[in-house]
Amino acid sequence: MPGRAAETATVAVAANFARPLAALVEAFSRRCEDRLALRVVHGSTGGLYAQIRYGAPYHVFLAADADRPARLVAQGHALAGSRFTYAVGRLALWQPAPGGATVDGPAVLRARSFRRLAVANPDLAPYGAAAMAVLARLDLTEALASRLVRAENVGQAFALTATGNADWGFVGLASVLARPNGVRGRWWAVPPGFHPPVRQDAVLLSGGRDNRAAEAFLVFLQSDEAAALIGDFGYGVPAR
Template structure:
């Protein structure tokens, strides 16, 4: 009888070890919508090097933040700002001291019309000769918040308020402008750079002096703290290989 229970115990421990090993070979990363395409390129390179499968869950930083605080089983969070990542560390939802800035975002005003902007964004905005300009929700998306700061800096926020249409995130802004539902839209420069071949049109790269810095911060979440794959992913994001991919996608790095 003792031998039988010993065998059962050994089998159970073996299965537990296997399950732990499987978990370490897969991670779930919550990623801000503006960074999704770049994250896809990064995860491909990461998986080839480490053999860890990565599932990406994309959305606005605010929406993902809410899901994390409500118990969503994400291992790593790539926010489009620092505030939400820092809040997760402070609240204990992320591992203390795990945060780092993985990208510096740049804001771009884009139109699918090749003649509309011609790199003279201020003049286009001041003319107000358009029906709709799309912004990501400033309460949820840092790029939307930065866009409103630009309009405030130019003294145009009140004038253009009636033209503003709000999307949940920059991916939706891109879709609205690409389909003609808005003539103009503020989104990340990377959304245009990484969309070569389908993002024709005209654009104005907004001077950084017109809005606050967009410092995109990553954190290792408590759910992934014991997952070696999640830790490896955070280390990989800071490697020369990853930083080169991030810069090629249209972001700056520290």
């Protein structure tokens, strides 16, 4: 008799977590005994949130904040009791350059010896809101306003900086640490106290109810194996 067809879940993930999710999906696939499959869609947290509200056929949402998953639960688009924090994001000020060295980020920003600074759109992307909080803490919001280059999400902010379309960029620390040592560039790992925590929450969407692949993946995401992988990519992991 032919085997049962694989049950598939679509995971909508914030752009900053695309690389770690690829590793998690691979580990999940190795571990999973049943024929369960995952499909991944990535974008800005705000953009994915809007798509979900308008009926996009996603089963799991891995956001780059805690607010949008909570809103989806309140609006009936996600299941109550399914939301949890899977990672805590870290922000970095980064410039691509040969070699690799840390810098005094506040001094770089106050010197203003650059023309363009890439930031994710703070209205759509939590990392953008975190970047603006850093500038506010340093009392540089107005001074640097004309030099900001807005990206849709933190992944695009990284791309703008990597291609020279911005001199510096506020990016995910995980993206910096993922680069080989010889081309890691210059960076400042922003201390967590400089901005509100970038809690990244996961939630089971209404369309994922009774989807075995979606439910199993969320269980796996809370495992020690998943926590170790997430930590390897430069994210904080909440206590289980």
